[in-house]
Amino acid sequence: MSTIQQVASLARVSVATVSRVINQSANVSEATRQRVELAIQRLNYQPNAMGTFLRKDKTNMILVLVHSVDNPFFSMIIQGIENIAHHNNYNVLICTTYGDREREKHYVKMLRNHYVDGMILISNTLQLEEINDLNQSYPIVQTIEYVPGSNAPYYSVDFYMASFELMEHLIASGRRNIAYVHTGSTQIVSNIEKYRAYKDVLNKHGLPVLSEVSEEYYFGYISGKAVASVLLDEKPEIDAFFATSDLTAVGIIDEIQSRNLRVPEDISVVGFDNTIFSSVAQPAITTVELNTYELGCKAMELLLKRIEKPETLDTTAHTLPFQVIKKESS
Amino acid sequence: MSTIQQVASLARVSVATVSRVINQSANVSEATRQRVELAIQRLNYQPNAMGTFLRKDKTNMILVLVHSVDNPFFSMIIQGIENIAHHNNYNVLICTTYGDREREKHYVKMLRNHYVDGMILISNTLQLEEINDLNQSYPIVQTIEYVPGSNAPYYSVDFYMASFELMEHLIASGRRNIAYVHTGSTQIVSNIEKYRAYKDVLNKHGLPVLSEVSEEYYFGYISGKAVASVLLDEKPEIDAFFATSDLTAVGIIDEIQSRNLRVPEDISVVGFDNTIFSSVAQPAITTVELNTYELGCKAMELLLKRIEKPETLDTTAHTLPFQVIKKESS
DNA sequence: GTGAAAGCGCTAACAT
DNA sequence: ATGTTAGCGCTTTCAC
Numbered sequence: 001m002s003t004i005q006q007v008a009s010l011a012r013v014s015v016a017t018v019s020r021v022i023n024q025s026a027n028v029s030e031a032t033r034q035r036v037e038l039a040i041q042r043l044n045y046q047p048n049a050m051g052t053f054l055r056k057d058k059t060n061m062i063l064v065l066v067h068s069v070d071n072p073f074f075s076m077i078i079q080g081i082e083n084i085a086h087h088n089n090y091n092v093l094i095c096t097t098y099g100d101r102e103r104e105k106h107y108v109k110m111l112r113n114h115y116v117d118g119m120i121l122i123s124n125t126l127q128l129e130e131i132n133d134l135n136q137s138y139p140i141v142q143t144i145e146y147v148p149g150s151n152a153p154y155y156s157v158d159f160y161m162a163s164f165e166l167m168e169h170l171i172a173s174g175r176r177n178i179a180y181v182h183t184g185s186t187q188i189v190s191n192i193e194k195y196r197a198y199k200d201v202l203n204k205h206g207l208p209v210l211s212e213v214s215e216e217y218y219f220g221y222i223s224g225k226a227v228a229s230v231l232l233d234e235k236p237e238i239d240a241f242f243a244t245s246d247l248t249a250v251g252i253i254d255e256i257q258s259r260n261l262r263v264p265e266d267i268s269v270v271g272f273d274n275t276i277f278s279s280v281a282q283p284a285i286t287t288v289e290l291n292t293y294e295l296g297c298k299a300m301e302l303l304l305k306r307i308e309k310p311e312t313l314d315t316t317a318h319t320l321p322f323q324v325i326k327k328e329s330s
Numbered sequence: 331m332s333t334i335q336q337v338a339s340l341a342r343v344s345v346a347t348v349s350r351v352i353n354q355s356a357n358v359s360e361a362t363r364q365r366v367e368l369a370i371q372r373l374n375y376q377p378n379a380m381g382t383f384l385r386k387d388k389t390n391m392i393l394v395l396v397h398s399v400d401n402p403f404f405s406m407i408i409q410g411i412e413n414i415a416h417h418n419n420y421n422v423l424i425c426t427t428y429g430d431r432e433r434e435k436h437y438v439k440m441l442r443n444h445y446v447d448g449m450i451l452i453s454n455t456l457q458l459e460e461i462n463d464l465n466q467s468y469p470i471v472q473t474i475e476y477v478p479g480s481n482a483p484y485y486s487v488d489f490y491m492a493s494f495e496l497m498e499h500l501i502a503s504g505r506r507n508i509a510y511v512h513t514g515s516t517q518i519v520s521n522i523e524k525y526r527a528y529k530d531v532l533n534k535h536g537l538p539v540l541s542e543v544s545e546e547y548y549f550g551y552i553s554g555k556a557v558a559s560v561l562l563d564e565k566p567e568i569d570a571f572f573a574t575s576d577l578t579a580v581g582i583i584d585e586i587q588s589r590n591l592r593v594p595e596d597i598s599v600v601g602f603d604n605t606i607f608s609s610v611a612q613p614a615i616t617t618v619e620l621n622t623y624e625l626g627c628k629a630m631e632l633l634l635k636r637i638e639k640p641e642t643l644d645t646t647a648h649t650l651p652f653q654v655i656k657k658e659s660s
Numbered sequence: 661g662t663g664a665a666a667g668c669g670c671t672a673a674c675a676t
Numbered sequence: 677a678t679g680t681t682a683g684c685g686c687t688t689t690c691a692c
Contacts, residue, residue, distance in 0.1 A: 003669060014679045019671060026672095029677060044467075049443035050387075051669030054380040054684050061445075069424065070405035075398065082426070091436065094399065094424040096412070106421065113379035137331075137374075221610055250610055257612075280551055280580055282587075282612060333685060344663045349687055356688095359661060381685030384668050 002043040004051075011039035022047060053114075061091045062303060063116040065107055067123040067184075068096050073245075073273045073292060077122055077143060080296020088304055090117070099125060099185075099217075111138050118307045120299050121145075121152075123188065135315075139306035143299040144290075145188045146317075153306075153314040155298045159190045162288045162322045163197035166242060166270050169286070170330060171205055175240035175268055178202065180211035181227045181252060183218055183245035194244050194272070210235055224251025232259065239267055240330070246271035246278040249285045253329065268330040283328035291320050332373040334381075341369035352377060383444075391421045392633060393446040395437055397453040397514075398426050403575075403603045403622060407452055407473060410626020418634055420447070429455060429515075429547075441468050448637045450629050451475075451482075453518070465645075469636035473629040474620075475518045476647075483636075483644040485629045489520045492618045492652045493527035496572060496600050499616070501535055503660060505570035505598055508532065510541040511557050511582060513548055513575035524574050524602070540565055554581025562589065569597055570660070576601035576608040579615045583659065598660035613658030621650050 004022075008015045013032060020026045021036040028036070039045070053059045064081060066074055078094060085092045093116065095107045104125065111119045111134070118139035124131070128147050134140055135152040142154035170178055180198045182191050195213055202209050211231070218227065224243060228251065231238060243249035249271030253263050263269055263283055271278050271287040278285035302314060334352075338345045343362060350356045351366040358366070369375070383389045394411060396404055408424060415422045423446065425437045434455065441449045441464070448469035454461070458477050464470055465482040472484035500508055510528045512521050525543055532539050541561070548557065554573060558581065561568060573579035579601030583593050593599055593613055601608050601617040608615035632644060 004671095005669080015670080016672080016680080017678060020678085023671085027677065032677080046439075046442040046444075048384070048387075048669050049440070049445045050380055050384040050389075051684090052671075054378070054384050054668090054686085055670050055672085057378075057380075057684070059380075068405060069399035069408065070402045072400045075400035078399070078426070079428075086433070091440070092425070094426070095422070096408070096424070098409075103416070109376075110379070110421070112376040114376075115379045221606060247606075247610075254610070254612070276551060276577075277610070280577075280584070280607070280610075282584070334687095335685080345686080346664080346688080347662060350662090353687080357661065362661080378685050381668095382687075384670085384684090385686050385688085387668070 001048075002045045004045075004047065007036065007039045007043055007045050010043060011035045057114065059115065059117055060089055061093055061116045062300075062307075063107060063110055063119045064092055064094045065104065065119060065121050065124075066094060066096055067125075068098055069094065072275045072277075074122060076292035077296035077299075080293040080298075081120060081300045082296075084297050084300035084304070090304070097125070101125075108134065111140070118303045120303055125185075125188070139303055139310065141299045141303045141306070143295050144292075145190055148189055151315045153302060153316050153318070155295050155302065155318045155320060156189075157290050157295070157322050158319050159193035160197045162272075162290075162324065163194040163242070164201055165324050166272075166286075166288065167198060167201035169324065169326070170240045170242070170268055170270065171201065171207070173268065173330060176207055177210060177235070177237045178207070178240040178242055179228075179231050179235070179238050180213070180242045181218070181224060181231075181244070181248055182213055183220055183223075183243070183248045185217050186213045186215055191244055194242075198242055210238060218248070220245060220247030221251040221254075224248035225255045226251075228252040228255040232256070241267065241269045243269065243271050246273050246275045246281075246285055246287055249287075249329070250277050250281045253281060253283075253285070264328065264330050270330050274325055278325075278327065281329070286327045286330040287325050289323045289325050291322065295320055331378075332375045334375075334377065336373055337366065337369045337375050340373060341365045387444065389445065389447055390419060391423055391446045392630075392637075393437060393440055393449045394422055394424045395434065395449060395451050395454075396424060396426055397455075398428055399424065402605045402607075403620075404452060406622035407626035407629075410623040410628075411450060411630045412626075414627050414630035414634070420634070427455070431455075438464065441470070448633045450633055455515075455518070469633055469640065471629045471633045471636070473625050475520055478519055481645045483632060483646050483648070485625050485632065485648045485650060486519075487620050487625070487652050488649050489523035490527045492602075492620075492654065493524040493572070494531055495654050496602075496616075496618065497528060497531035499654065499656070500570045500572065500598055500600065500660060501531065501537070503598065506537055507540060507565070507567045508537070508570040508572055509558075509561050509565070509568050510543070510572045511548070511554060511561075511574070511578055512543055513550055513553075513573070513578045515547050516543045516545055521574055524572075528572055540568060548578070550575060550577030551581040551584075554578035555585045556581075558582040558585040562586070571597065571599045573599065573601050576603050576605045576611075576615055576617055579617070579659070580607050580611045583611060583613075583615070594658065594660050600660050604655055608655075608657065611659070616657045616660040617655050619653045619655050621652065625650055
């Protein structure tokens with residue numbers, strides 16, 4: 001490995017001049033430039049980023065903290081983030097937590113350590129104090145999930161209203177016995193809001209609440225099928241399912257069809273997120289489109305603002321529109 | 331932001347002692363230790379990683395370069411990588427290229443820059459010279475895809491043999507007119523091997539090759555459906571499809587069923603990768619399990635070896651076993 | 661057990 | 677247009 005000093009020696013110039021050539025930060029005569037570039041090539045010189053970063057106290061990297069990347073839903077957000085980041089000369093590092101607090105802490109440390117300039121939290125599971133503390137000293141933005149009452153800004157969706165619309169749609173189509181099946185943790189704000197809407201709409205119409213939510217962490221397809229099976233055994237009157245994710249809806253549909261019941265003729269099913277699963281399923285699943293790409297873009301734009309001027313202590317809650325997409329399953 | 335110097339001043343010790351406390355690198359008297367830790371707390375001190383990294387020329391970070399993260403197939407590899415990495419005190423950064431050469435270059439630069447200690451290439455699309463050059467100076471490992479003839483080590487699967495088995499299975503079940511539909515680029519080694527096996531098995535049995543491969547980049551579900559539609563129009567004798575990914579197989583099945591043909595009674599379909607799609611599909615799709623988690627673990631273990639002792643110039647090709655998983659679609 | 665000091669590789673202010 | 681030099685924050689060798 002060669003250093004800027006070696007390049008300088010070989011080219012018979014000072015390290016400052018080499019730096020100028022590399023960064024095109026000041027005028028260098030054509031002759032000198034060529035000598036330096038030749039030396040760089042000869043030594044196969046690569047600037048050591050740690051030197052630069054230490055000196056500038058800036059890495060032009062941002063960290064995206066996400067539960068996991070196996071949900072196609074997240075990948076659109078990340079694409080939005082990356083789009084804006086790259087146009088502004090930032091690189092994006094994706095780190096997965098799988099809900100593990102240790103891993104989360106480790107990655108948060110990368111922010112505190114100045115390994116990255118800022119952080120976007122998708123599917124945030126930090127505690128209130130922690131996120132507030134972090135938000136005071138570092139540029140962070142939440143998206144999709146957020147900690148209610150925290151000072152950190154976020155871009156998200158009105159999950160309550162979206163779920164409200166879905167529920168009203170089911171009821172308008174004549175459904176009266178609607179069960180609810182969540183995905184992931186019941187503690188995340190999206191699920192809290194979805195369940196709140198579920199109950200509110202039922203109460204509003206004087207209909208029965210058929211599902212309690214436990215604290216269990218439900219995965220997609222498998223638990224959709226399993227929970228539907230239990231519910232259908234216990235409550236054969238069910239004529240609709242509200243699933244909080246598309247993949248869970250697919251599991252529910254499979255369970256229904258394995259009992260020789262028809263979707264939507266016998267039982268309606270709605271999902272959430274408008275992922276590929278809701279299109280691939282038979283029948284295609286009524287769902288909610290969240291404009292995830294846009295959410296990613298907006299979150300990154302806000303993060304940039306906070307990085308460039310840290311005094312921008314934006315604590316605002318931003319909500320982007322959604323669309324209920326009616327397909328064949330309801 | 332506070333520095334080690336400020337902590338030292340407040341605790342009335344030298345920076346060396348503070349460093350010793352932080353890293354538990356040498357004996358420090360209990361009294362001093364407590365003074366230092368109090369100072370650290372008081373100043374809310376966080377070591378600046380850039381200082382450390384510059385000094386040590388080591389970041390304990392590795393980079394995973396991947397086409398995109400929206401394929402559940404990749405996420406298992408990444409989990410394997412992360413598992414081994416974390417047990418060895420390394421962090422994993424996931425970077426997505428979406429096939430963009432510019433982005434790829436940018437991330438490769440992070441390796442050359444010493445921003446990370448090593449790199450794992452999934453779905454590698456680097457040129458032969460580039461990967462060989464990189465391999466000389468930096469610890470890298472390829473997995474799944476690899477550049478044939480390159481010096482860089484890899485962990486992958488014998489796609490030829492796996493495809494061979496799938497094809498023999500189709501033929502053994504009485505199929506004679508088998509079409510082939512690829513996913514992604516035709517230039518990647520996995521697709522080259524799959525297509526080679528497809529043709530070889532057909533030739534071996536004196537059966538017709540029904541599909542040419544163009545250089546087109548095919549995506550999953552959408553192009554599966556579209557290509558199947560064209561093929562079925564042109565060649566109504568087709569009685570089986572060999573798709574190189576599960577999601578493409580789902581698209582093909584949807585097209586078949588939309589023509590009121592049955593899978594597998596009229597037409598068999600097989601996929602690849604044993605992702606969730608092959609279980610969710612109706613009927614469930616015969617596919618190949620690649621032990622992706624294991625591949626990730628092995629690749630990371632090899633990378634670690636190369637990082638710790640760079641003289642380990644392992645150029646070996648490693649191949650892990652696969653299993654053909656027979657389901658309902660064939 | 662603790663401190664002084666060198667130096668990792670780089671940039672930028674200042675000098676010429 | 678180019679060179680000199682200080683210093684970013686940290687670790688580690690060498691003294692004591």
